[in-house]
Amino acid sequence: MSKRLTFLSAAALSLTLMLPAQAEDAPGVDTVLATVDGVEITLGHVIQTRQTLPPQYQQLPADVLFPGILDQLIQQSVLSASVEGEPKSVALAVENQRRSLMANLAIDAILATAVTNEKLQAEYDAAYGNVEAGQEYNAAHILVETEEKAKELVAEARGGADFAELAKAHSTGPSGPNGGSLGWFGAGMMVPPFEAATFALEVGAISEPVQTQFGWHVIKLNETRAIAAPSLDEVRGELEATVQQKAVEAQVLAMTAAANVDRSGAEGIDPAVLDQLSLDAE
Known part of the structure; x- marks a missing residue:
């Protein structure tokens, strides 16, 4: 054999020794990581334990989880072996x-x-x-304590006063600072008298005073839109x-009906027995 071939063979052997272990030597679920008094703890035990951890712990890096889980399994093995x-x-x-x-x-x-x-x-x-397609309504209102005050505001609003400014100045409801805006709503979302008055309005119209348990309302219907099924x-x-x-x-x-299920053993059993028996009682 030439010196050149000898050199190449030696180099090839050197490279082979430097390669990672072959696939058959790669760790698998049955790879034994530790033994406790002869009882094996495998990589599979560690992986399965990780899968049962709460999500916040599963997100921890593997280099943190691996030794921690292995220590836990070892300690559990030691403790469990102490029980006769x-x-x-x-x-x-x-x-x-x-x-x-x-x-x-x-x-x-x-x-x-x-x-x-x-x-x-x-x-x-x-x-x-x-x-069926429904309807949604965009409205604003002014809430006051008396019918007289509500009538005054109706007259002002119908006379051309800015409804939003009237609401900001006079409404006692939480929507007052927003100009009385209630946003979009559909049937069943408001109390019945308020809904009935709103649904009867034309877009842009101002209602007569409407009484509810909250007080007296002046309502303006801003817009409507049809709502279809999603x-x-x-x-x-x-x-x-x-x-x-x-x-x-x-x-x-279907599977239960096809199975041979015999419940006769449960007949005559008082359910209170659940509270009376101890599993490990002598």
Whole structure:
């Protein structure tokens, strides 16, 4: 072999030794990070623990979480080993937790295929297909204590006085400093006498004095606009949630009906037993 080939072979070997470990040596969920009296704590245990942390803790850097979670698992292992036997409450909690986790996986599978364009459209049509266009009103008012004062203000407003300035000067309501502006509102948002008077006005008109439990109002209707049902895209999130909920409920009912469920063991049990039994009582 030539000296040149020998040199190249040695260089290749050197580079190989400098490369990162092969994929099969990369850490996996079964990689053992620590043992406590022979009990293994794996990388999978650390990852699963991180996933159960509150969101504010999950956002911490990995170099902070990793040693902290590992220390916690080691300490839990030491503490749990100090307990003789496994209490019934722990065994039952583990069973319930496993049941819950597996049920959540089943629900995730249902949700993954629950929403389709056809189902969204059907839900939209059912919710909004028959909704008639409504009306919204933009109005201002002046609130005073007596009918006499209200009549005076009606005369001034109809005579050409600036309504907003009248409201600022005379209204006792919280909208007074804003010129009496109430913004946009629809049916059911104001007390009935106020609504009835407003809805009867032409745009730009000033009402006669209107009495409510708050006092006497002088109302000016500024503008109206038609309101239609929202578009599908505007309520897509709401519709998706409804479709998903219905899909889960339907699937759960169907699966429960198909299962061999025997509730006979619960017959004759007094519900008060929930408050009377201790799981770990001898």
